[in-house]
Structure formats: structure tokens, C-alpha cells
Amino acid sequence: MKPIKRRFFCAALLTAVMAASGIGTAAADTGCRGALLASTVVDRIPADKVGEYLRKANLDPSRAKFGVIAERIEYRTVTPNGRPTVASGLVVRPDGNPAATDLVSWAHGTMIYRGYAGSVSATDSTRSYAALFASAGYVTSAPDYLGLGTGPGTHPYLDVDSETTASIDALRATKQLAARERVRTTDRVLATGFSQGGPAAMALGRALSRGADPHLRLAALAPISGPYDLSGLVSTALSGGIDNATAYTAYFTVAWNRLHHLYDSPAEAFRDPAIVDLFDGNHPDQEVFPKLPATVGELLTPQFIEKLKHPTSALRRAFRVADGTCDWRPNVPVHLFAASGDHTVPIWNSRTCAGQLRENHATAEVVDVGAVDHLPSAKRASAQILALFQAS
Incomplete structure (x- = not known):
């Protein structure tokens, strides 16, 4: 399909958009961090086709209710040194959901090539996982991180701080996009991610719990197969x-x-x-x-x-x-999904994380999805995570 692209500008327009949506002006107040600069529709899947799409991706379609619209966004964020930059990400939203919806943040796993990012690649698993959550009614934000997708520069791989800022700013931009499309969102963030995205999700949860943005609140935390140690x-x-x-x-x-x-x-x-x-x-x-x-x-x-x-x-x-992304006390239970058969990021990483969380008097459990390897662990965990989010 032919992409549909819209462009936006910072400062005054951002303030007006966010004020009109009732979500405040946090991005404008932080030097336009999180300001939505552009959006491009990259895919539409009607409700009667979502189930087939998810099945082809080996994901459980049983909770799908809506068609989905996927858009690439470009937004303002910062480098690891705190300098202004631009990043891209994927936003997938339910098509035709009139109710207020929570936000899901999906943090993707390792990718070497910028062209594999979910905002530009129709075949990357990020696109299908985001569609899974969106088809159940959630607006899903999936940052590419820095230096991947259409973002400039190189990717600061396994840099917790920039993964956190890129994720928070992607959520801010996602709320602006949702407001423009008249999709009402709450302040609740349901955070998950796979592999590299496991610690990224944990760090995002920590930042939100410590008040990184007053209009975003951690409501659930369920990462998958992350290298926490x-x-x-x-x-x-x-x-x-x-x-x-x-x-x-x-x-x-x-x-x-x-x-x-x-x-x-x-x-x-x-x-x-x-x-x-x-x-x-x-x-x-x-x-x-x-x-x-x-x-x-x-x-x-x-x-x-x-x-x-x-x-x-x-x-x-x-x-x-x-090594410290699990060394804090979340105010929500943490469900750490991992696989006993994982030969890439062994399950002891999740057990180490759970131990750190419990030492901080948090509620944490490791959910073993079975004797499967790294990539299949995310597919096995996804349906359980969606069920947890719907119960949160």
C-alpha cells in the first residue's frame, strides 16, 4: 500500500495538541522531547483479516477484536549524551475502538541492520507483536531505539539510558498521534519487551515509577528473555x-x-x-x-x-x-517470562532479575514457557502477557 505521511511541528502546536487532548504539555516542557514530527501509515489490517495475520506469525488470535492501523512515527528525543536528536518508532492502534485505551510499550530485541526495525520492515516480528496487542484494544508503542529505522547515527546497543529515553519519548509521541486520531488513551502503561527489550522494559518501568512523566503511569511489567545480568x-x-x-x-x-x-x-x-x-x-x-x-x-x-x-x-x-535494571522496587507485580531451553539468553538471567527484585521487597515471578529456544520464547509468552495486561 502507498504510505500516507503527515508532518507536525514542535512547541506551540505540540502544546495545543496535548492540551486539547487533556494530557498536559510534558513534552513541550522538556525541550520538545517526545514531540511528534511525522507519521506515516505503513499498514492496515481489517478486523476480518487480523486473525489470519496473527496465525501466520504464530501468535494466538483468540483475543483479537479489532482491525489495526500501523504507523511509523518520527519524534524528538535525546542521545546518550543528552543532545537533541530524532528517532523513529512504530505505533499500532486499534481501528474503531471508541473506548479509552491503555498504552502498551513493546521493546524489541537485538537487530544489527536498521532496515529490520518494525517501523520500516513489514516482516519484523515487532510489527506482529504490536498488532497482537492493538487487535485486543491497546494503542501500542514500539520504539526503534536510536540509530535504527529512520533515525540518524549508529545504534547504542544495550545502552539502558537511551533505551529508556527513546521509549518514554515514543510514548509521548504516541499519545499525540492517538489524540490527533481521536483515540482516547489513559495514563496507564503496560510494559513488555523481548531479549534486548527485556532490560529496556524494566528500565522504562523504573523511570515511570519514579515520575519521569506525570502523564504516564506504570500499570504492568512483563518482559521476556532479557539479558538482565x-x-x-x-x-x-x-x-x-x-x-x-x-x-x-x-x-x-x-x-x-x-x-x-x-x-x-x-x-x-x-x-x-x-x-x-x-x-x-x-x-x-x-x-x-x-x-x-x-x-x-x-x-x-x-x-x-x-x-x-x-x-x-x-x-x-x-x-x-x-546489571541494575532489576535493582529497584516496582509498585506492580513483575512477571519475567523466559525459556528453560534458551541457549542465547539463558533463563538464569531472569532468575537473577527476580532475585534482585525480591531483595527490594518487590513481587516477582519467573514464568518458564518451556524447553524452547530464544525466539520461540517470545511467541509462547505473548498470549500469557496479553491475558495479564487485560487482567491488570
Whole structure:
């Protein structure tokens, strides 16, 4: 279908739109963070076709009631250094739902190529998961994060702070889009996400619980198969103890060097310095994976492996932040979905998270979706999460 694109402007118009919708002017008050700049309709699925669409994606269609409209949004947010930038994201809303609806925030998993983002790719799983929630009546916000989709620059992979700001600002922009389309939304946010999106959802929940936006309130938290113990997972990857260890380790190393300056020259970290060029966001998986060695020992220099095994200074501080997304006390029960058969992000990550939450006197449970691997764990969890959200 031909995209339908609309453009918006900041400041006065944003204030007017938000005031008219009764949701306040939080984005305008924070330098237009979250201001909706543009929207493009990328898909429409009528109510009589939603069930078939979800079944093809191996998702449970039993709770679908509405057709859905999917739009790519572009909105104002900030870089990891707090500088103004623009990000894209996907908003999927129910078509024809007259009642006030809660917001679902879906945080996606690892992607190397910007073109795989749900706002631009019709085949990425983000599109189908967002449609699942929207077909049940929720306006669903799925940020691409920074540097993916149509956003500028490179992606700060596994950077909790920018995942949080991108998610909050996407929710702000989503409320503006909903108000424009006369879809009433509440202040309740039901947060979930998969893999990389697990800690992102936890960090979003923490920010909302601490008052990051007075017009957004955490109402449920149910992430899936997340790397909550990132330092432990990196250590496991160094020994080849997870699937696709070289891809995840290379991506992490390149991205965190941009954030935390882990090396002066790529040759200090990589046996083949050209590996760095593969992780600029412009190379699809089929171009990246054939060029990666079989083991982490063949990927990284011995000196850099030792640096990852024994982090100091900026790297140690960064791991502490990444490992701390579960170290707080949510005011809602937390349901951590994971799979005992996961060889990419093992279930002990979720158990570690639950332990941290309980130490903070929070209510947390790990829900084992079975002896399936990483990607199927999200499909198995999704129907249960939707049921939890409807009961929240």
C-alpha cells in the first residue's frame, strides 16, 4: 500500500495538541522531547483479516477484536549524551475502538541492520507483536531505539539510558498521534519487551515509577528473555557458552566503544579490525554473519578478552548500570517470562532479575514457557502477557 505521511511541528502546536487532548504539555516542557514530527501509515489490517495475520506469525488470535492501523512515527528525543536528536518508532492502534485505551510499550530485541526495525520492515516480528496487542484494544508503542529505522547515527546497543529515553519519548509521541486520531488513551502503561527489550522494559518501568512523566503511569511489567545480568552473559559468551556468541560480542564491543571508549584502535580489540565496519547499522545479517569467525577467541585479541573478563573504570561502571535494571522496587507485580531451553539468553538471567527484585521487597515471578529456544520464547509468552495486561 502507498504510505500516507503527515508532518507536525514542535512547541506551540505540540502544546495545543496535548492540551486539547487533556494530557498536559510534558513534552513541550522538556525541550520538545517526545514531540511528534511525522507519521506515516505503513499498514492496515481489517478486523476480518487480523486473525489470519496473527496465525501466520504464530501468535494466538483468540483475543483479537479489532482491525489495526500501523504507523511509523518520527519524534524528538535525546542521545546518550543528552543532545537533541530524532528517532523513529512504530505505533499500532486499534481501528474503531471508541473506548479509552491503555498504552502498551513493546521493546524489541537485538537487530544489527536498521532496515529490520518494525517501523520500516513489514516482516519484523515487532510489527506482529504490536498488532497482537492493538487487535485486543491497546494503542501500542514500539520504539526503534536510536540509530535504527529512520533515525540518524549508529545504534547504542544495550545502552539502558537511551533505551529508556527513546521509549518514554515514543510514548509521548504516541499519545499525540492517538489524540490527533481521536483515540482516547489513559495514563496507564503496560510494559513488555523481548531479549534486548527485556532490560529496556524494566528500565522504562523504573523511570515511570519514579515520575519521569506525570502523564504516564506504570500499570504492568512483563518482559521476556532479557539479558538482565549482562556482565555474566558477556562472560558466558567469551567461553562460547551461548548461541551466536561472536555476533553478540562483536556488536556489543563496537557499540560500547562508541559509548565508553574501550579501545583506541580496532586492532586492540579485534583480530580482524575490519569487523568494526560491519556494525554501522547498514549491513543486513546475511552480510555480517558470514564474515564473523566461529569463536570469540578468533574474534577478539587475548588482551581485550582479559579486559572484558576483568573490567575496570568506565567499563565496570557501565556493566553496573546494565546489571541494575532489576535493582529497584516496582509498585506492580513483575512477571519475567523466559525459556528453560534458551541457549542465547539463558533463563538464569531472569532468575537473577527476580532475585534482585525480591531483595527490594518487590513481587516477582519467573514464568518458564518451556524447553524452547530464544525466539520461540517470545511467541509462547505473548498470549500469557496479553491475558495479564487485560487482567491488570
